[in-house]
Amino acid sequence: MRIDIITVAPELLKSPFEHSMMKRAIDKGLAEIHFHNLREYGLGNYRQLDDTQFGGGAGMVLMIEPIDKCISKLQSERDYDEIIYMTPDAKTLNQVTANTLSLKENIIILTGHYKGVDQRVRDKFITKEISIGDYVLTGGELAAAILCDAVIRLIPGVLGDEQSALTDSFQDNLLSPPVYTRPAEYDGMKVPEILLSGNFPKIEEWRSEKAIERTQQIRPDLLDEN
Ligand code: 6GU
Incomplete structure (x- = not known):
């Protein structure tokens, strides 16, 4: 299984994949994780990623263009089974979703930040939206790590004792x-x-x-x- 994670804070996300079960899955070649720093797709000299909301209101919103550039580049390289957006305003993650995702070949996980992403990103690209619970985190990075842990341990061959996931x-x-x-x-x-x-x-x-x-x-x- 290949997972491409698009984030503004890749460093926040990397260490969980360097330990324990997720490391084992990666070392065994059963999971492949690629991080994409959204900043590299930012606009102009300042690599701008976000802007104020139309209609007013506190908080910045991630713009569609950098995300479009990043997702379109990935899609030109391979087909994706799911493009997932991590956000608190979605259905909560459960074991059924984790089981289903563990059988996919290629997925993209987009993590939000600030006030979230322009709704048109969700309309155009996202096939599944996931929250990890009824509370608000600063960004979707830790939520993405949790989703990956729940999914990767279910990939056949990852757990030593095949019974224990069951x-x-x-x-x-x-x-x-x-x-x-x-x-x-x-x-x-x-x-x-x-x-x-x-x-x-x-x-x-x-x-x-x-x-x-x-x-x-x-x-x-x-x-x-x-
Ligand atoms: Cl996926 N993102 C953020 N920012 N907060 C959350 C969440 C996700 N799930 C629960 N709270």
Whole structure:
């Protein structure tokens, strides 16, 4: 999978890709990440990227022309399956979206800044808009890193233990059950007996009960989504 990230702050985004699972995916050749500094497509001597809003109002808006130049250059080199815009005024990211995106060949991620981008960028180029939650970040860079992490770990071959992505929280719209490791008793707190029993069908039943219980308590909204 190839991901092209268009940003005004590439430095803010690079380090998550140099560690852990994302580094492993890149080293294995399963993911390829390319950063594009929007500034290089800016207008005039000052490489201008943004301007004030028509109609008035606080905050600068990213102009269409630099973004058009950058996206058009990429599109002249290869076909893209999705052109994603990271913005708080969009549907929130969930596991279904991450699963779907992990099967794509080439995607572009455009990260917003300031007051966002000229609406005509969204109308002309963007095929999918994603928010990572109901709060506002300074820019879309950290959100893009989070999206990439959620997607890249699902690319077949990235996770060592192929099972583990399937038992993640949210994979079946449920939170994960509690987990324990040694010691079996700590400061009077005991690990639930069932987990020490070796009775694996019973253990699975217990885990599934606990997953439902935890979901009912903490995220009952997830149960309504089925
Ligand atoms: Cl994708 N961008 C920004 N700037 N803020 C956010 C977000 C994205 N998702 C949640 N808040």
